[in-house]
Amino acid sequence: xxxxxxxxxxxxxxxxxxxxxxxxxxxxxxxxxxxxxxxxxxxxxxxxxxxxxxxxxxxxxxxxxxxxxxxxxxxxxxxxxxxxxxxxxxxx
Amino acid sequence: xxxxxxxxxxxxxxxxxxxxxxxxxxxxxxxxxxxxxxxxxxxxxxxxxxxxxxxxxxxxxxxxxxxxxxxxxxxxxxxxxxxxxxxxxxxxxxxxxxxxxxxxxxxxxxxxxxxxxxxxxxxxxxxxxxxxxxxxxxxxxxxxxxxxxxxxxxxxxxxxxxxxxxxxxxxxxxxxxxxxxxxxxxxxxxxxxxxxxxxxxxxxxxxxxxxxxxxxxxxxxxxxxxxxxxxxxxxxxxxxxxxxxxxxxxxxxxxxxxxxxxxxxxxxxxxxxxxxxxxxxxxxxxxxxxxxxxxxxxxxxxxxxxxxxxxxxxxxxxxxxxxxxxxxxx
Numbered sequence: 001x002x003x004x005x006x007x008x009x010x011x012x013x014x015x016x017x018x019x020x021x022x023x024x025x026x027x028x029x030x031x032x033x034x035x036x037x038x039x040x041x042x043x044x045x046x047x048x049x050x051x052x053x054x055x056x057x058x059x060x061x062x063x064x065x066x067x068x069x070x071x072x073x074x075x076x077x078x079x080x081x082x083x084x085x086x087x088x089x090x091x092x
Numbered sequence: 093x094x095x096x097x098x099x100x101x102x103x104x105x106x107x108x109x110x111x112x113x114x115x116x117x118x119x120x121x122x123x124x125x126x127x128x129x130x131x132x133x134x135x136x137x138x139x140x141x142x143x144x145x146x147x148x149x150x151x152x153x154x155x156x157x158x159x160x161x162x163x164x165x166x167x168x169x170x171x172x173x174x175x176x177x178x179x180x181x182x183x184x185x186x187x188x189x190x191x192x193x194x195x196x197x198x199x200x201x202x203x204x205x206x207x208x209x210x211x212x213x214x215x216x217x218x219x220x221x222x223x224x225x226x227x228x229x230x231x232x233x234x235x236x237x238x239x240x241x242x243x244x245x246x247x248x249x250x251x252x253x254x255x256x257x258x259x260x261x262x263x264x265x266x267x268x269x270x271x272x273x274x275x276x277x278x279x280x281x282x283x284x285x286x287x288x289x290x291x292x293x294x295x296x297x298x299x300x301x302x303x304x305x306x307x308x309x310x311x312x313x314x315x316x317x318x319x320x321x322x323x324x325x326x327x328x329x330x331x332x333x334x335x336x337x338x339x340x341x342x343x344x345x346x347x348x349x350x351x352x353x354x355x356x357x358x359x360x361x362x363x364x365x366x367x368x369x370x371x372x373x374x375x376x377x378x379x380x381x382x383x384x385x386x387x388x389x390x391x392x393x394x395x396x397x398x399x400x401x402x403x404x405x406x407x408x409x410x411x412x413x414x415x416x417x418x419x420x421x422x
Binding site for chain 1: 110
């Protein structure tokens with residue numbers, strides 16, 4: 001299933017849980033330098049506007065997490081019960 | 093009522109520090125203090141990013157020193173930041189760190205006078221837009237801003253020793269005390285009271301902030317483990333009389349110092365014991381943190397600054413602190 005469809009099907013609670021999982025991967029990453037200044041600005045704007053649990057917000061978080069920690073992101077999503085989200089990562 | 097602030101050391105990219113700052117504002121913290129060390133990201137650039145992404149949280153320079161940057165330039169940077177975030181900016185000034193200054197070839201000359209003069213110079217520039225000054229350290233024949241400073245910019249002074257505490261109480265709008273233990277705050281209060289008296293003002297006019305090392309988690313062991321990394325450095329940098337005041341074995345402290353100097357980090361952190369954690373941090377579960385903050389508030393602390401490490405997971409610890417601790421004091 002396409003990534004956006006997977007997110008669309010998720011409950012509000014699950015979107016929040018997935019967003020927090022991805023946030024922790026991003027914030028703990030030692031590869032922060034891989035993020036461009038423009039991406040960082042989008043990240044901060046989404047956070048400021050509380051949009052991490054929207055479809056666009058979750059897609060962006062997933063994109064960032066994969067960029068910084070590809071393997072860890074897939075593993076963590078599978079561990080926390082978001083295997084469908086992990087499986088659709090190729091579509092990010 | 094106790095106010096709550098959070099300290100960030102900008103050693104990570106700007107977006108991470110700004111992320112936590114936005115979170116702190118959302119979570120009900122009232123102050124953000126950003127440290128000023130030449131080897132980290134610049135304090136004013138970091139605070140500018142934070143200012144542009146927040147709307148009400150107060151932004152403190154926590155703290156700068158009068159040696160590395162001329163006070164006129166410090167005042168200019170602070171006044172410019174105030175233009176981006178009117179009435180949200182606080183200048184924090186302290187004597188700086190002797191070792192860091194020495195590594196740059198700068199002598200920490202007459203620290204009490206230097207801090208006092210820096211405060212007087214900055215305040216004149218904030219209030220009048222110009223300054224003429226003849227002091228022991230700084231001589232400014234004439235300096236004038238080509239722009240107007242809107243509103244009031246409070247000045248807090250970072251202090252530990254008796255003289256600096258007196259000066260802080262006398263000339264500052266607030267005092268930032270680098271301490272987490274009631275004994276240290278109690279000692280500091282004696283000097284603060286003298287300073288306040290000499291200025292003819294009341295203690296209530298002064299914000300008294302405990303700039304603490306804080307580590308909070310529902311799991312006590314995790315909180316202690318995170319705190320040990322910071323407390324090891326505090327123990328190593330504390331004079332013997334401070335360690336003795338807290339009943340800390342000097343030989344154990346020296347072992348930690350030795351391990352740190354040899355970059356044996358794990359050894360150093362594992363030697364930190366509960367007595368050290370208690371002396372130099374607010375560490376534990378939410379209930380344990382509440383108990384210690386209550387003790388500090390009873391002595392006269394009006395603001396708790398949650399400093400490094402904040403917790404094993406900064407995001408979760410900020411969240412936990414805001415849900416379980418802050419509401420108790422509101």
